[in-house]
Amino acid sequence: MSDDRDLEKVYTRKQFAAKLRRLADSIETEKAFTIQVAGERLKIPADAEFNVEHERTGDTEELEFQLRWKRAAE
Known part of the structure; x- marks a missing residue:
């Protein structure tokens, strides 16, 4: 079984801004960030x-803010 996945979810502007604020707060305080994506x-x-x-x-442009980390051993 492969753990590979590639999901995309569209949010309203208000929802997206709230997630970015929570992420920014976590980055500034050097704390872990938790988010739910497709039920995970x-x-x-x-x-x-x-x-x-x-x-x-x-004629299409895309900007992605990416976070990369290693999963903890299970």
Whole structure:
């Protein structure tokens, strides 16, 4: 069984802003961030790596704020 997945969820502006605020607060206070995506609760550790990615395809632009971390051994 593969643990690979690639999900995307669309939020309202208000919901998205609230999630970004919670994330920013966690980053500033160097605390873990927890979010639920498609029914799965994810805990992003305080030492996660952050990057910003920009993609351009034809007349479409995309900006992604990414967090990357290693899963804890189960």
